[in-house]
Structure formats: structure tokens, C-alpha cells
Amino acid sequence: MDFRSAEKLGFASDYMEGAHPEILRRLSETNFLKSPGYGMDDFSETARDKIRQACDAPGAEVYFLTGGTQTNAVVISALLRSYQGVISADTGHINGHEAGAIELGGHKVLTLPNRDGKITAEQLITYQMAWWQDENREHIVMPGMVYISQPTEQGTIYSLEELEALSAVCRASDLPLYLDGARLAYALACPENDVTLQDIARLCDVFYIGGTKCGALFGEAVVIPRFGLISGFFSIIKQHGALLAKGRIAGIQFETLFTDDLYLKLGENAIRAANRIRSVLKEKGYELAYENPTNQIFVVLSKDKAAELSDDVDLGFWENLDAERCIMRIATSWATTDNDVDRLTALL
Amino acid sequence: MDFRSAEKLGFASDYMEGAHPEILRRLSETNFLKSPGYGMDDFSETARDKIRQACDAPGAEVYFLTGGTQTNAVVISALLRSYQGVISADTGHINGHEAGAIELGGHKVLTLPNRDGKITAEQLITYQMAWWQDENREHIVMPGMVYISQPTEQGTIYSLEELEALSAVCRASDLPLYLDGARLAYALACPENDVTLQDIARLCDVFYIGGTKCGALFGEAVVIPRFGLISGFFSIIKQHGALLAKGRIAGIQFETLFTDDLYLKLGENAIRAANRIRSVLKEKGYELAYENPTNQIFVVLSKDKAAELSDDVDLGFWENLDAERCIMRIATSWATTDNDVDRLTALL
Amino acid sequence: MDFRSAEKLGFASDYMEGAHPEILRRLSETNFLKSPGYGMDDFSETARDKIRQACDAPGAEVYFLTGGTQTNAVVISALLRSYQGVISADTGHINGHEAGAIELGGHKVLTLPNRDGKITAEQLITYQMAWWQDENREHIVMPGMVYISQPTEQGTIYSLEELEALSAVCRASDLPLYLDGARLAYALACPENDVTLQDIARLCDVFYIGGTKCGALFGEAVVIPRFGLISGFFSIIKQHGALLAKGRIAGIQFETLFTDDLYLKLGENAIRAANRIRSVLKEKGYELAYENPTNQIFVVLSKDKAAELSDDVDLGFWENLDAERCIMRIATSWATTDNDVDRLTALL
């Protein structure tokens, strides 16, 4: 086997490696212990407890799923009635990049124009008032919940004030607020961030803590702070083909991520690396497509420059701007080393 | 953390442990290599090649999914038109134990009465003729494919002759034949078995090679021997939330399972252990619910005996027979040791 | 245009003609009055009031849909959670003759073996206990409601005692009981019947009063005796494409059917005719496939006899019994005349 890409620098995404070594160590250490399936094992139970504690949500339900699209599809199906849709920024991951998984589940994504990848409490109020005042509203998809992500698709983050406002509107209008935390570690680790896990658990009705992109082999931890909000969620997971037989594999990973603040530390490494790259880019006069403080940098490149770089480093294709220019994504992760950053910045 | 179940014997299922140690070793060894996501990596490509070779199907498409219910739901959705159903034994896993995942995808499971967990070519002919001769057939769900598993839900196996006959009928009537190989390693390893991987690839239109229950952390390899049979399968996988971001994790596992015949060797260990237990059970006069040669033993126990055993060993609950008796499952695996078998047989 | 079938006797089904003439008269009379759409018109409101009165259910919600399969699909979708299935006799219309409409909506039909087309309270208890006692129940589709029809698919009827018992079990176990009344007029009109519309409204959670097969051009009236049981039902109807723009057309028909007991009188005509045919069949030694007192007669015929009859009369094909014999359906209706019956019996 030829590890073709092994020598090449990799900044295309935050899921190009395996897992944090501590996770592999722990999987090996526990490998021959026997435990029940489907998440009924002690490892998963310990992981749940640690997450409840980190969220300051002692009564929370916690479930481990495999990936982000799956998690979004399962949670949204579980929260909505058949005739309701989910409000999202037009740039929301569920709207653009999940191959229609939400619609496959029978629901319309109701889009609001994003501002820096985010939506606002005011937009929610306006949207709902317009729906309510429309005499034909029973022919129009009823908004049934709100989807946001932290960080957003553009790497920006909601401030605590913004999240408080969204949550207040959602609660006043009986719309569950769901937060997609696929890259939550990288939001939590930003110095600019003032939203804690506890805040999220207090302000959202369902959210997930991303593992796949934050150091795990795979896995997302769905948290439902208020016990009993969704009835039959276990069966819903099973029915969607999202129930791991060896649930322990996810449990052991989250147990590890929530031991000794590993989840936060992973994020900090990525943010440090991203900030170093960001400052070099700015020095060198590159244009950033979106300003954001997290682990993804969206840089505008000429197609020539992008082609030139692609010999030495894998970047992530984001979007064509025009015939000459495109947006490329540079993503750091828990695994990015100082040496990686040095080599990358030398190429820029 | 209290490894409560660690000291207890575990025969409840074949997914109570982690993974074959060689898999963990290989995951660690490759952990820091960078590779593209979504199964586009070299590990996955190598795994595909090894599977194509093992199946003698050089043009086969191979995809890695996470679990059995998910795989069944995705494949069946991909093969059927909206107004078609899937023919299955009434005991088929998709009919009884997948929480309605097939129906969630919009399709009826059309059941045939099983014989030892199996269906026959004759039944397929009869069913289709009855459908065709029914003047109201356009009001009746049209059979659109056939689902079988090897081994079956009762642990029995199709003979080559039986599989040839099913395949011939399916091809004559343009019904894709799909084989669920969640425990395929344990069928392939039986001395009684005369169906090879190559036979399956020759006779079936789609099948999957089970990893989760056969030594992997998780993962199922879907094989479509005839390239291009299903259009858009990648998007279908993504849309169902079944696409692994870190596809390499599945790829590395299947690469390992298909190196040096590990997949077959795993199975042989389980079968040896199961046969030792089977002979002790027969000696001691226990009744088996189903005769089968694979790694699952379905034994009839009085509820008292079941309760007594449960102090020392985890068995799998299968079915209540009546107020006094139940069927319990004893499952061996790649991880079952001689010592485990000795301890179990001593308790019987 | 050649009215090929005009001269031929027609007993194939109860929907071979247009509508009761009083309905056409009323449609003409009101044709140029203007009214709002979507069932918000005064005609529909009057029809609802008359139905509420006939059912002795002053708080009932009443909706008008177009046909039986549509009504079953919409109601069942509205009553079930995504992970639940609907219990039905194996012979239930939703299981066999609706082309998979229930599964298209995502739900499994959980079948119980029928007895004369019916299911019993005891079967419901046993089924639920088995589900509850199964340790794997979360992997098995959860029963979420019960479907019956009056008359049944075999033309038999539930007695009041049987319906009371079913209802009691359903309420004790929080399973909505839904009654499909596609041919309800013909059950209500039987001398053998002791179940009134008021009983149905008292004992069922949702039911529909069939129009299409009972004298209307089309239309089924869904009754939800307990106001508010289903939230968003109007939107659910719309979303399923089942909302009539000119709702008045259905409203006027049901207003007519529930004026001066027309619905009951229609039924009586059909039952008188059916009983005359039944007694001739018995006299002449024909075998009936199912004994029943309603408007459908299921008679066993040699295929030769069936072919011979088909020159002069249209009967409904029901089922092939074997190479020589089939079951044919003779259906009477509100439109069957004495002369029709005379001509038919002369041919037998």
C-alpha cells in the first residue's frame, strides 16, 4: 500500500486523521471486557455522567450516534410533527450539504437569510409573525423548530447574548431550539467565545457535542437537557439505522473526551494553530471570505494559486467565486502540529 | 468505574467486546497519516480491492456502512421503486427486529412462511404467480426484490443448491437478490457450508459482508458485483446519514479483516467453540429450538434455569415459549476462548 | 361513444354508477351559489352538524376526504408516531389492497390472524403483552393504534359486544381505535347489526363514514369524536394532497346523505337485494366463501361458470382458490333494482 497522501500536508478538513491517541489507548485497554450492546454498557453510562456533569444538566438524556448528518436527520425527525418544517440559516449545513437528508425525512428546511452564517432572534419573530398573519398559513409549512450550529457553517460563533435572545424567542413561541455542535470543541476553545457547555444546555432543547471532527474516530453525543422531551427516542434511533450495536465504542470515546478536559484541550490546540495561520495570511495580504475565530479559515485564492498549492498541501474546496477565484478552506484540528503550520505558512 | 460485567461470562451476543486486536493495532499504526474523507482514502481503496479479490468480482462496487439495520434500509431503498416491496422470510431480521426501518423508508416487507429460517425458490415462484394472476394486482404491493440472510435469523445456512435455485428464479423474474451477511464469517467457517464468497458474488445482486458481529469495532461492506446496478448510491448513502466522514476507519478495518484470511479464521474460532457447547448441550439432554451449524445456539430453558444461569453468565433473550419456558441464545465469537467454553459448560 | 357495459348486468362492485339522484339534484340546485373553498363553506358546515347529530357527538371534528385509501393513509399517519405501527387483521384492506399506502407513510401494518375477517379484544391483549414482555421490544415496531372496518373485508360485522370489548382494551392501553366505514351504510342497514353510529362515535377514537361506495360521487367523512385529539389535521390533509379545493362538493353530498335518513335508506335497499340473491344461491347449492349479512356476497364458482356468467353480468374477481375454482364477489348497492336481481338470479 502506498500512503500517497502521507507525506503531503493536510489542511483540507478536521477529519483527515484517526483519533486522539488517548482514545485508541483506552479502546485497547478495554477491548476484551464484555458488555451489553446498544449503549447499555457501563462505559456509555460513565460517558453520559461525565457529559451531564460538564453540562451541569443532571437530568439530561444522552445518546451516542455516528455522524453529523445522521444526527441532524434523527433529531429533526424526532422533534417535528409531520406537517412542520425546521427554520435554519440559508447557509445551514442541513440546507446545503446533507444531500436532502432532512427532506428525505419529510420536512422542509425553512431558510432565513444568514448574517455571518447566523440568524437572529428578530428574524425568528418576523418570520413567525408573517406566518401567523398569512391567511393562507394552513397551506404553508408551519415552523416547528429552529436549527443553528456552533460554530456556524462559516466558522463564526454565536455570542451568549445572541443565544440568549434566540432561546427566549424559541421558548416564548414553543419552538424547540436545536444546536448542531459538530465542531463544538473549536467554538468552546476560542478566546472570543463566551458561551459555555452549561449555557448551551440551559438555552437549547436538544444539542449535540461533535466527536467525529473533534478527535474521535467517529461519534456525536446528543444531549436532551430536559428528560422526557422526546418520547421513544431510542426506537427512533434504531428505526433510522443509527443505533450502534457496539455502543460501547462510542461510549469509550466520549468517556475519554470528557476526562481531564480533553475535549477542551483538543480545541485549544486547533485554535492556536488557526490563529497563527490567520495572522500570516493577513500579513501577506490574503483576503478572508468570512471573519471567524474558530478552526476553519476560508481564504480567497486565485485558481492559479490554489492549483500551485495543491501540489504540496491538501486544502478543502469551498466554493467557486468566479472564473478566476475560489474560496478554499484551511482547517486545523487537535492533530495539527507547529511543524505543520510552519510548513504551510512557508508555502503561502 | 466498576466493570460490573467484566468478570461475568458473556455469551449473550457476538458483539460484546471491542475488536480483533489486529484491527486496533492497525488503527494505531496508521493514526497520524492524513487521508481524504468519505471513503476516498487509500485504506478504503485497498480494502475494496481485497474484497473484490476475495469475491472474484473485479468490477464490483464496494461501500462501507456502519451497521446492519442501516445497511438493510439503505440497500433496500436503493433497489426498490416506491411502489414495490421486499420479499423476506417471516422470520427475517428486517421483518421483526429493525423497528420498522424498512417501512420508514416507504416499503412493505412481503413475508413468506419460513422453513428453518429460509425461503425457497418454489415459494418465490408461487408468490409471484399468485400476484400476477390476481386481477387486483395493481392494488397489491408489487414484489420488487428478495431479501435473505446467510446465516439466517435461526442460524441456519442456505446450501449452494438452494442459493443457485433462488438466484435462478430471481434472475428469471428480474428481482434483485440481496443477501444480508451480518454474520457471514460464521457461515463461511462452518464445515457444513458449501457456499463461498465467490458463489455469493456470482449469485446475488447485492450483499454485505458483516463486520460489526465478526470482529470489527463496527462496519459492513456492501458489495454490488455488477458495477452500475444502482445509480447514485453514494448520494443515497449520504442522504440516509450513513456516510462516514472518516471513511478510513471502516476501510482500515476491512483491509485488516481481508488480510491473511483473518475474516475466515475469526469465524472458525467461533464455530469450534459453538460446536463444543452444542455437543455438551445435547449430551445433557437440552432441547435446541433450531438445529443449525453456525455460531448461535438457541436453547430451550426453563425460566428457573435461565434465572439461575443469569447470575454467572449473560445469555441472549430470544423468545418466550410459554409461562415456564423460554428460548435463550448462546452466541460465540472470534473472541470466545476455550476457558470461556469450559466455564459455561460447567454451569449447564 | 359506445356504452358497451350499459346493457350488461353489473354486480362487480358498489361503485359502478354515479350517485344517488338526490345528490345530483342538490348539486345542480346549489351550483351557482358562491362559497369559500377548502371546506369552509356553509354546505360543509351543515353537513358536519348533521353528522354530529347523527353520531350524538356534538363536539366532534368532521373532515371530508375523497377516497378510502387516502383516508386510511391520512388518518393513520396522523395518529401514529414515526416508530409505531398499526394493528390490523391480516385480511384488513390496509394490509392487502392499498398498494402499500400505509408503508409509504412510514408505518408497518402489524397483522393479527383474522377470524371471519375480524380481530378480538383477546388478540389485542395477547399481542401487546407479548410485545411488552419481549426484552428486545425496542427493536420491534411498537403497536400504536388499532384498525378495524365495519363491515370487514369479508363483509362480516362486529357486534356491539365485540366492539365494546375492543374499545375497552384500546382505552386501557392507550391505543386509538380507528374504524374504516367505507361501506358503513351497508352494515348499519343489516337487521343483524346492533352497532349504531352513536355506538361507533362513543367507542372509536376516529372513524369514517363512507360515501363513495354508499351513494356519493365520491367522499368519506372522517369523524373525530373527541375534539382536539389530532393536532394540525387540516395541514396534514393538505400536505397529503387530500384537501379538496371545492370542499363544498363533498359537503353538499354528505348534507344530502344525512338528510331524511337517506344514508340508512340507501343501505336498506342494498341489503334487501343481497338477501334475495343469497337465498337463491343457497337454494341452488352454491357455496359461499364467507357468511356475512351485508351487501357483498363472496361465492365460490368454477372457473367455467365464472366465464359463462361473464357474458351477461359483471362480477368482481376476488381470489383464485385453485386451478378450477375462484371466489367472485356479487355486490349490491343503493342502485340495485328488483329487476337487476331477477335477471341475475335467472342466470345462476
Next chain:
Amino acid sequence: MDFRSAEKLGFASDYMEGAHPEILRRLSETNFLKSPGYGMDDFSETARDKIRQACDAPGAEVYFLTGGTQTNAVVISALLRSYQGVISADTGHINGHEAGAIELGGHKVLTLPNRDGKITAEQLITYQMAWWQDENREHIVMPGMVYISQPTEQGTIYSLEELEALSAVCRASDLPLYLDGARLAYALACPENDVTLQDIARLCDVFYIGGTKCGALFGEAVVIPRFGLISGFFSIIKQHGALLAKGRIAGIQFETLFTDDLYLKLGENAIRAANRIRSVLKEKGYELAYENPTNQIFVVLSKDKAAELSDDVDLGFWENLDAERCIMRIATSWATTDNDVDRLTALL
């Protein structure tokens, strides 16, 4: 019964009355003839022939469904693969006013910004190229067909040149083109229109001729000019609960509408009336929200004026513009009389 709205002028929509009297006459005349169900009757066959002739499409398949949302949902489900979406103007009926029926069927509506309610061939090319050039396209819903309506949601009409261009792009890119003709009679009857039924049959892959809003009690005729394009369409209709048991009722209506050019004549009456109203509105200085030549007039009114008018005439609410103004719809129909127009214009 109080015909509250009987005396009031009604211009809210084109489905406020019953049906063209010739349809009622014909339903009465044929009422007692017996015919097979499910559209297999001679009336429906004659109607199909007349439609084939009017479309100059001798090999076309024709099916009769009940209403517009239903027809759109069934056709779109039948045309798309599970992972594809339907391209539509953002103002398209399927996007805004069908309560999520398309998404319930599992498909995303892919919106293009409308220009006068329409989309252009250029937009289709640009959209597809962007999709194709996006390296993440397998994560993005694949465009699988194009939806347009004639007239559009704003009452505008596609010119033959525009339709030819759309059709050419669709055929070049293997995207079926589907035309929603809910109000087709009113487009065909405009002097400004240069698109004939034959053009539509030549340029579209599927379309429907609207009955509900064009003089029928209910009913839409789906035309598939190229025989065999959709396999299993009858079963798809049945499975969606859209199959009329008494198919003849729809058949008789379309047979009537396509006898002696009734369908065209109906439209002409509506257009004459609309044009009279339009010229009065312009004279009196009212602002029209959209310029169009068909039977719907979208007029901007102050909320005071709208409230004042509502005492004497029912108009259709369309949209709130701001706190003071709204858009109201004035719809004429086959049933609008000169006297109605006189009374309305006197109120303006």
C-alpha cells in the same frame, strides 16, 4: 340553511362555484349506466382520446387525479429518484403553498429566483453548471426535474420562445420538464398567449390540464406524452391514495370539457371579464402587483379599502405588503357574469 355568501359578490378565487352546467347535465344523463371502476370505464377512455387529440399526442398516457397538490406530489414522486430534487421558481406553488407535500414525499424543492413568476433557460444552465462544478456535489441535492406552471403563480404566462428554450435545456441535460396547468384554460384563452396544448405536449415530459379551477367539480388530467416514461404510474397513484374508485366521475367531466372546445370557451369568458376589471382598475389608478394577462388580478389595496370592500365582495387575500397595504386577488372564472363585473367595478 342560510346561504350567507350567496348574495355577496365572489371574486376570491376561481373555485367558488360548482361546475359548468354541461358537466352536471352529463353526470345526470349517464348516472345509471354501469361501468368498471378505477378509470377503466368507457367515459374515461373517451376523455383520454379527446385529450390525446387536442394535444396531438396519439400515444400519450392520460390519468385523472383529484386536485392540484395531489397531482404535483404524485408526479414529482414518480419522476424523481430518491436523492434528487425539483427545480422551481421560488414563487412556485409547490414551494410556498402546498404545506410541504413535496418534502413529505422526500424531495427538496430547489428554488431559483423568479422573474415575473417565471424561470429561464439561462438560469437552468447556470444552476446545473454550478452543481456540476461543485466538488462537494454528491453532498448537495442533485437536480432531477424542472417544475413550471402555466400560468404562473403570478398569473403570467410563458411565451412559446421561453418554453422552447426551457425544454431544450431540459432535454439536453436529461431533466424531465413538468408543467402544472391548474389554470391552463385561462392561459390558453389569452390573446397574448402563443403556446398551444400541442406545444405543451411536444415540449414537456409531463403536464396536467386543470379541471378544478377551470369548470369541473374537481379533477386534473395528467398527460405523459411519451408512453412508458414512468413505470408503474397506476400503482403510484393508488399508493398515494389518489386513485378514484369511481374514475368515471372524472372521466365524464373531462369528456365534457373536451367536447366542442368547452375548455377553451370557459377560459375566454374569464379572460374577457378579467380584462374589463383590469381596465377599470387602471383607469381608477390602482396599482397592480404583477402585470399579467390571465384570470387573476393582483391589486394593491390599502387595508382600509380592503376592509371596506369585504362587506360587499369576497376577494382573495394574497400577501401583506406592510402595515397599511396588502395585495388582494381578484379572480374571474367560467362563471363570472357581466353583471358580476358591473357590480364589482362600481365598488372600486
